[in-house]
Amino acid sequence: QVQLAEFGGGLAQAGGSLRLSCTVSGPTFSTQFMGWFRQAPGKDREFLAGIGRSDEGAIYADSVKGRFTISRDNAKNAVHLYLQMNSLKPEDTAVYYCAARFSAFTSRLPTDYRYWGQGTQVTVSS
Numbered sequence: 001q002v003q004l005a006e007f008g009g010g011l012a013q014a015g016g017s018l019r020l021s022c023t024v025s026g027p028t029f030s031t032q033f034m035g036w037f038r039q040a041p042g043k044d045r046e047f048l049a050g051i052g053r054s055d056e057g058a059i060y061a062d063s064v065k066g067r068f069t070i071s072r073d074n075a076k077n078a079v080h081l082y083l084q085m086n087s088l089k090p091e092d093t094a095v096y097y098c099a100a101r102f103s104a105f106t107s108r109l110p111t112d113y114r115y116w117g118q119g120t121q122v123t124v125s126s
Contacts, residue, residue, distance in 0.1 A: 002026040002115045004098050009120030016124075017086045022098030022117055024079040031100035036070060036083045037110060038094035038122075045097070047108040049083065059106055064092075088124045095119040 008020040024031050035050035049070035051058045058070050067087045073080040081098050097120075099113035107113070 002028075002031065002100065004100060004115055004117035006096065006098050006117040006120040009096060009122045011123045011125065012088050014088060014090055014124055014126050016088050017084070018088065018122060020083040020085065020096055020098075020120060020122075022081040022083075024081070024100060024115075025077075028074070028077070028079045031079050031115065032102055032104040033106060034072060034079070034081050034098065034100045035107075035113065036068075036081070037097045037099060038092075039097070039119075040094040043094075045110045046094075047110070048096075050106055050108065051081070052104055052106070057106070059108070061108070085122075088122075090124050090126045092122060092124045094122060096122050 003025045006022045012018050036048040037045050039045040049060045051070045069084040071082045098117045100115040101113045
């Protein structure tokens with residue numbers, strides 16, 4: 001069973017930085033393409049960034065392009081996914097989730113991802 005767990009959320013000031021990490025355990029061949037999403041209260045879950053297993057061809061939402069960077073580290077029995085968030089804004093406040101899908105094809109749709117972490121809260125103060 002694939003399990004995802006996020007770490008690194010917290011409180012930051014506007015203009016500051018945070019780094020989120022996500023650890024994947026279980027059959028990591030099931031995590032060909034991985035992504036970061038967020039969900040603010042009363043809003044739909046929003047795609048932020050995605051990356052394939054080869055760590056190439058990362059894709060980003062326009063709202064975070066140039067500020068956030070996704071990366072991953074593939075080990076034999078575990079995968080680690082990261083999201084470096086710079087130049088944070090109050091509107092970045094949300095619960096952040098990492099997600100994984102078996103297919104290697106890129107996707108921005110939450111419904112295309114089978115595995116999800118429990119989420120970590122990020123709060124940016126002005």
